[in-house]
Amino acid sequence: MLDPLELQVFPSCYNCISWSEDGEIAVATGEYVQVLTPTPPSKREANGNASHFSSTDWHTTRFRANVFTVSEWPIMFPQPRDRFSVGAEQSMSTVVGVAWSSPGLARYRRSVLAVLTSNMVLSIYALIGTQGKWTRIAIVNKALESHFREDVGNDTPRSPKSNVRSFTWTPPLKIPTENLLLSGPESRWGIALLAVTNDDNDMVFLKVQPPAVQDASLDTLRVEAVYSVSLPVKYDHIVQPGSVFASALQSGVRTLSLASGPWLYHSQQSEVNDDGPLSATLNVAGIQETKLRVVKLNFELEPLMDVSGNEPSYNLLFNAVENTAFPIQDIGDFHLTGPIHWAHKIGSDRMSIAVGGVAGLALINLPAHIYSGQNVEDGDTDSHYYPMVENSMYGIERTGQGHYGRISGMTVAADPDTEAQILHFGTVGGYAAIKPLANGTEIDAPTQAPWNYQVEEVRERFDIDRDLGGLAVSRIWGLSSTHGLMAAAVTLHPGDMVEYRTNAEDRVTIVFSTASGQPVHPESVPFLRGNPTNSIEFIRERRDVVLQYILGTANDNGAKRTLSSKVLYAAACCAIVQSQNAELLSNARGFLERLAATSGVDVTDEVAKCYAPGSTIDAKSADELNAPSADIFEKCEVCDTGIAWYSAQEAQCATGHVFVRCSLTGLVIQEPGISKFCSKCDREYIDEDLITLSPANDTQQACKSLSDVFDTCIYCNGRFRP
Numbered sequence: 126m127l128d129p130l131e132l133q134v135f136p137s138c139y140n141c142i143s144w145s146e147d148g149e150i151a152v153a154t155g156e157y158v159q160v161l162t163p164t165p166p167s168k169r170e171a172n173g174n175a176s177h178f179s180s181t182d183w184h185t186t187r188f189r190a191n192v193f194t195v196s197e198w199p200i201m202f203p204q205p206r207d208r209f210s211v212g213a214e215q216s217m218s219t220v221v222g223v224a225w226s227s228p229g230l231a232r233y234r235r236s237v238l239a240v241l242t243s244n245m246v247l248s249i250y251a252l253i254g255t256q257g258k259w260t261r262i263a264i265v266n267k268a269l270e271s272h273f274r275e276d277v278g279n280d281t282p283r284s285p286k287s288n289v290r291s292f293t294w295t296p297p298l299k300i301p302t303e304n305l306l307l308s309g310p311e312s313r314w315g316i317a318l319l320a321v322t323n324d325d326n327d328m329v330f331l332k333v334q335p336p337a338v339q340d341a342s343l344d345t346l347r348v349e350a351v352y353s354v355s356l357p358v359k360y361d362h363i364v365q366p367g368s369v370f371a372s373a374l375q376s377g378v379r380t381l382s383l384a385s386g387p388w389l390y391h392s393q394q395s396e397v398n399d400d401g402p403l404s405a406t407l408n409v410a411g412i413q414e415t416k417l418r419v420v421k422l423n424f425e426l427e428p429l430m431d432v433s434g435n436e437p438s439y440n441l442l443f444n445a446v447e448n449t450a451f452p453i454q455d456i457g458d459f460h461l462t463g464p465i466h467w468a469h470k471i472g473s474d475r476m477s478i479a480v481g482g483v484a485g486l487a488l489i490n491l492p493a494h495i496y497s498g499q500n501v502e503d504g505d506t507d508s509h510y511y512p513m514v515e516n517s518m519y520g521i522e523r524t525g526q527g528h529y530g531r532i533s534g535m536t537v538a539a540d541p542d543t544e545a546q547i548l549h550f551g552t553v554g555g556y557a558a559i560k561p562l563a564n565g566t567e568i569d570a571p572t573q574a575p576w577n578y579q580v581e582e583v584r585e586r587f588d589i590d591r592d593l594g595g596l597a598v599s600r601i602w603g604l605s606s607t608h609g610l611m612a613a614a615v616t617l618h619p620g621d622m623v624e625y626r627t628n629a630e631d632r633v634t635i636v637f638s639t640a641s642g643q644p645v646h647p648e649s650v651p652f653l654r655g656n657p658t659n660s661i662e663f664i665r666e667r668r669d670v671v672l673q674y675i676l677g678t679a680n681d682n683g684a685k686r687t688l689s690s691k692v693l694y695a696a697a698c699c700a701i702v703q704s705q706n707a708e709l710l711s712n713a714r715g716f717l718e719r720l721a722a723t724s725g726v727d728v729t730d731e732v733a734k735c736y737a738p739g740s741t742i743d744a745k746s747a748d749e750l751n752a753p754s755a756d757i758f759e760k761c762e763v764c765d766t767g768i769a770w771y772s773a774q775e776a777q778c779a780t781g782h783v784f785v786r787c788s789l790t791g792l793v794i795q796e797p798g799i800s801k802f803c804s805k806c807d808r809e810y811i812d813e814d815l816i817t818l819s820p821a822n823d824t825q826q827a828c829k830s831l832s833d834v835f836d837t838c839i840y841c842n843g844r845f846r847p
Contacts, residue, residue, distance in 0.1 A: 142223075382463025536549050576638035
């Protein structure tokens with residue numbers, strides 16, 4: 126079971142919690158961000174509690190987010206009214222928003238964390254170094270300053286154009302594998318985009334790219350604006366639109382509560398030309414004043430001709446406009462406050478958008494052609510507004526209790542079994558409900574959330590401990606979901622008195638549930654369960670896939686031919702020791718024969734054993750290790766003796782020193798501190814960024830090339846950690 130988790134902190138904003146695909150939970154807690162990382166399954170299995178996940182199985186760390194250097198946040202003295210925000214400039218820069226990106230931006234293809242503070246600075250954090258220190262690696266405001274350089278005056282260090290009011294990550298823009306223009310990380314992890322709004326109600330889309338070379342001590346993201354669109358304020362609740370009063374009201378309206386919809390890919394390829402341009406559409410919705418505004422971002426990949434060297438063979442084109450086809454008028458009479466959440470089932474031609482309002486929830490179900498900006502047809506959309514009413518029984522009479530607190534958290538979790546999309550939301554008054562999202566008409570009203578019983582259990586304990594006589598109340602501060610799971614951040618308060626609380630009494634409880642509201646079993650969670658199987662057949666099969674790729678590069682005359690002879694020799698020896706695949710052994714024999722013919726190195730014993738799978742390879746003698754071109758053979762750095770091949774997991778030299786082999790390359794790991802580990806199965810790999818400690822530069826390049834292709838664990842697909 127995944128037990129509720131209690132933290133000695135207090136939330137500093139609504140939507141205070143974010144859950145990454147790697148299982149890391151970030152909570153906004155005033156000046157700090159609390160990060161919870163699940164213990165690797167291998168360590169829990171060693172402790173004998175693999176089927177139970179308690180609070181001790183979370184690694185808790187925090188970092189301070191309101192400390193800036195002068196270059197990051199210049200000192201700004203009082204400015205004219207249009208440029209100076211007293212609240213932002215004099216605030217403690219507390220955290221007002223956190224959100225994880227999709228995987229692929231940080232080191233080891235992990236997620237980065239975007240943190241918005243009350244001084245309107247949006248920072249991006251990632252784990253840096255082997256000690257796992259959270260470090261600010263980018264500031265989005267600098268990209269906004271560069272994008273609006275002509276509109277930003279030189280007489281002030283900041284302007285409304287560079288102040289970030291709200292933000293949201295978009296889903297990764299993935300290029301289909303059948304398109305041959307992209308064959309790198311953009312196909313597997315996608316292109317990361319960040320949508321932000323500023324004080325001038327501009328919505329800006331920024332592309333976030335990982336650095337070209339990742340270093341253990343320094344890691345910076347490249348953030349650049351790709352397109353912006355202005356959203357002029359439409360204030361319809363005033364009598365005289367051109368009055369001074371109207372101008373004062375309009376100047377205070379901001380676009381907040383951003384949420385990104387999914388990417389819809391459009392096929393523009395013809396039967397004659399299979400390399401036609403690739404295009405996609407995405408919508409981002411926000412709340413401006415009390416109205417919904419939707420911006421459509423169009424993407425097109427343009428192939429380039431006559432490309433030479435390492436230059437990209439494509440060009441990314443973006444264009445953003447307001448989506449006027451969106452049926453905003455269907456919910457125009459409702460007072461919307463946010464948050465917003467989109468829901469879309471893969472393969473379906475319809476999607477839903479849920480928007481929080483005063484004492485209710487607005488839900489719009491629309492087809493894909495409206496999402497793409499085409500004209501609206503009668504009957505295409507279904508719009509409903511559900512009041513937040515909790516039904517209860519008093520004797521034989523059924524009554525309804527209305528809730529008027531704003532929605533403070535909203536998320537959509539997909540049931541892994543039925544793939545049904547279920548909307549979860551909660552209010553500051555403790556009202557929690559769910560709403561299944563179908564492709565048809567949404568008529569059924571929301572029902573009480575099944576996970577609310579966990580909140581009630583925590584509330585009752587709080588009530589009994591403080592003798593409140595049943596008057597304790599709970600408040601929901603945020604919801605987040607991943608892999609079909611849902612997490613809710615809840616605080617408890619006395620309901621019959623003025624609350625006095627010191628920092629020592631700060632508490633927030635995180636409760637977990639499945640999409641359907643059932644308790645969470647760790648063995649059903651991808652990042653909580655270990656390797657699905659450790660059988661010899663499974664390990665051998667996965668190794669054969671990697672070895673086939675490595676040895677296949679020896680016969681490849683294209684760009685893949687970058688591996689060193691040392692890595693290729695290790696792959697051939699690994700195939701001899703472990704593999705039973707005749708084709709793989711034939712490739713190993715072919716490489717060894719070519720190696721002997723070109724370099725003159727003696728590999729007669731290895732070639733002979735290619736006909737006898739499962740054989741062992743003896744350690745080389747001193748004369749063989751000192752022969753020309755003998756650098757492909759492994760030598761113990763402790764005693765300078767040869768290392769035998771008898772296993773693909775470990776190695777031993779002639780005098781008995783034992784080492785671990787890299788799970789990807791098969792090379793011996795002899796130096797301390799150059800390894801990375803799988804966060805799920807704890808297998809050890811050579812860290813391609815730390816192997817610079819070794820003088821073998823060709824081996825370093827080979828490890829980098831292989832790590833670009835196999836950037837997750839080859840056995841369990843888990844991401845790496847230092």
